[in-house]
Amino acid sequence: MKRVxxxxxxxxxxxxxxxxxxxxLEIFSWWTGGGEEEGxxxxxxxxxxxxxxxxxxxxxxxxxxxxxxxxxLKTRMLGGNPPDSFQVHAGMELTDTYVIPxxxxxxxxxxxxxxxxxxxxxxxxxxxSYKGEIYSVPVNVHRANVVFYNKxxxxxxxxxxxxxxxxxxxxxxxxxxxKGYIGLSLGDKNKWTSLHLFESIVxxxxxxxxxxxxxxxxxxxxxxxxxxxxxxxxxxxxxxxxDHSALTWQDxxxxxxxxxxxxxxxxxxAEGYLKTLGWKPGVEFGWFAxxxxxxxxxxxxDTFGLPKNAPHRENAIKWLKFLTTVxxxxxxxxxxGSIPARIDADKSKYDVYLQxxxxxxxxxxxxxxxxxxxAAPEAFSTALMDAINKFVTEQDVNKAFKEILxxxxxxxxxxx
Amino acid sequence: xxxKNLVIGISVVAPSIIAIAIFVYGFITWTLRVSFSNxxxxxxxxxxxxxxxxxxxxxxxFQDTRFQTDLWNTLFFTLFFLFGTIALGIxxxxxxxxxxxxxRLFQNLFLFxxxxxxxxxxxxxxxxxxxxxxxxxxxxxxxxxxxxxxDNLMWGWYTSTDSLGHFNLALIPxxxxxxxxxxxxxxxxxxxxxxxxxxxxxxxxxxxxxxxWKIFWxxxxxxxxxxxxxxxxxLGHISLKIFDLVFAMTGSGPNFVTDVPAIYMFELTFRSNxxxxxxxxxxxxxxxxxxxxxxxLFSSMRGEKR
Numbered sequence: 217m218k219r220v221x222x223x224x225x226x227x228x229x230x231x232x233x234x235x236x237x238x239x240x241l242e243i244f245s246w247w248t249g250g251g252e253e254e255g256x257x258x259x260x261x262x263x264x265x266x267x268x269x270x271x272x273x274x275x276x277x278x279x280x281x282x283x284x285x286x287x288x289l290k291t292r293m294l295g296g297n298p299p300d301s302f303q304v305h306a307g308m309e310l311t312d313t314y315v316i317p318x319x320x321x322x323x324x325x326x327x328x329x330x331x332x333x334x335x336x337x338x339x340x341x342x343x344x345s346y347k348g349e350i351y352s353v354p355v356n357v358h359r360a361n362v363v364f365y366n367k368x369x370x371x372x373x374x375x376x377x378x379x380x381x382x383x384x385x386x387x388x389x390x391x392x393x394x395k396g397y398i399g400l401s402l403g404d405k406n407k408w409t410s411l412h413l414f415e416s417i418v419x420x421x422x423x424x425x426x427x428x429x430x431x432x433x434x435x436x437x438x439x440x441x442x443x444x445x446x447x448x449x450x451x452x453x454x455x456x457x458x459d460h461s462a463l464t465w466q467d468x469x470x471x472x473x474x475x476x477x478x479x480x481x482x483x484x485x486a487e488g489y490l491k492t493l494g495w496k497p498g499v500e501f502g503w504f505a506x507x508x509x510x511x512x513x514x515x516x517x518d519t520f521g522l523p524k525n526a527p528h529r530e531n532a533i534k535w536l537k538f539l540t541t542v543x544x545x546x547x548x549x550x551x552x553g554s555i556p557a558r559i560d561a562d563k564s565k566y567d568v569y570l571q572x573x574x575x576x577x578x579x580x581x582x583x584x585x586x587x588x589x590x591a592a593p594e595a596f597s598t599a600l601m602d603a604i605n606k607f608v609t610e611q612d613v614n615k616a617f618k619e620i621l622x623x624x625x626x627x628x629x630x631x632x
Numbered sequence: 633x634x635x636k637n638l639v640i641g642i643s644v645v646a647p648s649i650i651a652i653a654i655f656v657y658g659f660i661t662w663t664l665r666v667s668f669s670n671x672x673x674x675x676x677x678x679x680x681x682x683x684x685x686x687x688x689x690x691x692x693x694f695q696d697t698r699f700q701t702d703l704w705n706t707l708f709f710t711l712f713f714l715f716g717t718i719a720l721g722i723x724x725x726x727x728x729x730x731x732x733x734x735x736r737l738f739q740n741l742f743l744f745x746x747x748x749x750x751x752x753x754x755x756x757x758x759x760x761x762x763x764x765x766x767x768x769x770x771x772x773x774x775x776x777x778x779x780x781x782x783d784n785l786m787w788g789w790y791t792s793t794d795s796l797g798h799f800n801l802a803l804i805p806x807x808x809x810x811x812x813x814x815x816x817x818x819x820x821x822x823x824x825x826x827x828x829x830x831x832x833x834x835x836x837x838x839x840x841x842x843x844x845w846k847i848f849w850x851x852x853x854x855x856x857x858x859x860x861x862x863x864x865x866x867l868g869h870i871s872l873k874i875f876d877l878v879f880a881m882t883g884s885g886p887n888f889v890t891d892v893p894a895i896y897m898f899e900l901t902f903r904s905n906x907x908x909x910x911x912x913x914x915x916x917x918x919x920x921x922x923x924x925x926x927x928x929l930f931s932s933m934r935g936e937k938r
Contacts, residue, residue, distance in 0.1 A: 283902060283903060287902055290674060294677070294678065312674075312675075313674050313675075313905075316675060317674070317675045317678045317679070319678075396768065398765055404886075405882075405883050406883060407883065407884065457765040458763070458765055458766050458788065458791070459762065459763045459764055459765055459766070459771075459788070459791050460791075460886075461790075461791045461882075461883075461885060462758070462762045462763060462789075462790065462791050462882075471765075476765070476769060593673070593905075594903060594904055594905055595672070595673060595904045595905055595906055598899060598903050598904040599904065602888075605884070605887065605888070606887050608886060608887075609793050609886045609887035610887060
């Protein structure tokens with residue numbers, strides 16, 4: 217009898233611990249490593265100084281660059297057990313998966329209440345909106361259409377001015393290859409990096425206005441510019457390392473660091489990686505926008521939204537309001553190595569590369585990335601990724617273009 | 633007394649049976665149901681309206697070039713993997729069975745790879761076979777070849793998109809890694825089998841004047857047939873479902889040269905949200921394994937009845 221009482225007492229105590237966290241805030245993300253986790257924890261600390269009574273539950277899920285977290289999130293949303301707020305890429309990843317089926321609350325009221333509708337680029341607010349309502353708060357911004365290059369090799373091949381056209385770019389790649397270097401390093405073991413390269417080429421060929429219109433159904437995929445983008449990619453592939461399918465993106469960036477490759481096209485998380493390897497921006501490595509995309513900013517951004525029936529809705533709204541402040545964004549981004557989504561942030565906290573990025577962010581057209589979840593639903597981007605993977609080997613422009621049209625048609629885009 | 637035993641017996645087994653009925657067979661039936669539906673997006677899943685589309689997902693799969701490549705890859709991988717593990721297993725078992733000095737050590741050495749997870753094996757072998765940027769900057773095995781002056785042995789390994797007919801040469805390194813991992817298993821089984829062969833038979837054959845080779849091929853091998861069969865079945869169904877080794881080692885590969893159905897299923901279900909297509913692949917894989925296992929079960933059950 218005594219044992220039964222003790223067991224019951226323990227169970228009761230255990231349950232009461234759960235019941236006690238009424239004033240809680242559950243934040244769901246996949247920021248579990250490196251600068252990301254550090255940045256997230258810094259945000260939590262800062263949030264605590266404003267709301268010391270709210271207990272933050274860090275429901276981060278590790279692994280798979282977010283694929284594990286996304287699977288867990290889907291299960292929770294399906295089961296009617298949403299977290300108070302969750303990390304999600306800006307744009308289609310949220311809109312297609314959760315907004316359209318009606319699982320998210322619009323948060324335009326937050327922006328209006330705080331009067332900050334003009335503090336974010338209009339293109340960006342467009343990306344996180346659906347039918348006129350805003351659904352998430354962008355916290356950080358990465359630029360995807362960047363070429364990072366090894367300055368020593370650049371000097372050796374006589375590059376005085378950064379190339380702005382494909383012809384110039386190919387000329388430098390050729391010069392580098394003549395000297396025995398890899399022209400353009402690529403690491404597509406995980407397949408997505410070749411689409412990352414291709415989408416920047418498409419952006420260059422279509423231009424930012426037409427590119428953005430593709431995703432709104434206002435322009436057709438059946439455009440000679442996209443076919444031309446495939447031939448440009450074919451030309452670039454001549455200068456790519458032969459073992460690209462055995463390397464990850466980090467390996468490819470490493471080739472530039474080790475002086476084996478001249479340059480690499482990657483988002484600016486590569487800049488963070490080069491810094492951890494010991495290089496300084498502007499000293500050992502330089503950068504420029506992918507030729508033809510100087511007037512466009514290909515966006516990769518993490519945002520937080522408000523699911524319907526969030527268990528602690530008031531706290532979730534406090535969190536979202538907190539995330540829109542300059543202070544929060546300037547706390548998180550320097551640690552993570554990205555730039556804030558607000559255009560009035562404190563530039564002095566960021567290194568010389570990030571300042572270049574911030575300048576372009578507030579002045580150029582903003583375009584959603586395909587492979588990083590902003591432009592199109594995942595079914596489209598993974599199918600396109602597979603088609604480009606085939607193209608890298610077969611290099612058949614006509615066949616690949618037809619496949620792209622089929623994939624676009626399958627996903628409801630305009631193809632006539 | 634008898635009845636009490638029966639009741640106790642059933643109540644001990646019942647929880648397992650119920651659990652298996654729900655979590656294995658129930659879920660298999662559900663997967664079958666999903667594979668006949670149109671749930672190929674998250675919103676379709678959310679809406680939950682079931683629309684029966686028959687074999688449409690299956691037809692789309694068999695028309696898909698990626699899936700066709702997967703099937704060919706599975707066929708060749710299975711063939712060479714089974715041949716490699718069994719041949720190597722027999723050779724190692726014979727060597728160890730001789731009882732020479734150090735055979736205990738080698739017996740354990742050959743078994744160790746089995747203790748490592750497929751993911752570790754895949755990762756390390758992918759480093760070993762990483763070709764480097766040929767011809768100037770080889771890595772791994774290619775670097776070794778270069779240092780030994782065997783430059784013309786360097787090739788792309790699992791980055792190669794060459795093929796002999798439908799056999800993608802990029803599968804060779806994957807097969808080598810898999811055989812390395814599991815030939816210890818076949819060796820252990822054959823060793824047990826060899827030690828179970830009564831000495832009188834071997835003595836009798838020797839008296840009859842049979843050579844070493846003849847003894848092996850005509851006496852020992854036939855007696856080891858049940859072991860060969862068992863190894864074929866167990867390794868066969870592992871290779872039909874193989875995922876973690878290939879995923880960790882090479883991923884899908886350029887132009888899907890090392891892609892297998894399990895990887896495609898994973899990407900369709902968890903990356904593309906195309907649940908019905910992913911379920912269709914799962915059911916197809918189940919059928920493949922069933923084709924291998926069910927006849928074996930029947931024949932062994934008939935054997936027991938005798």
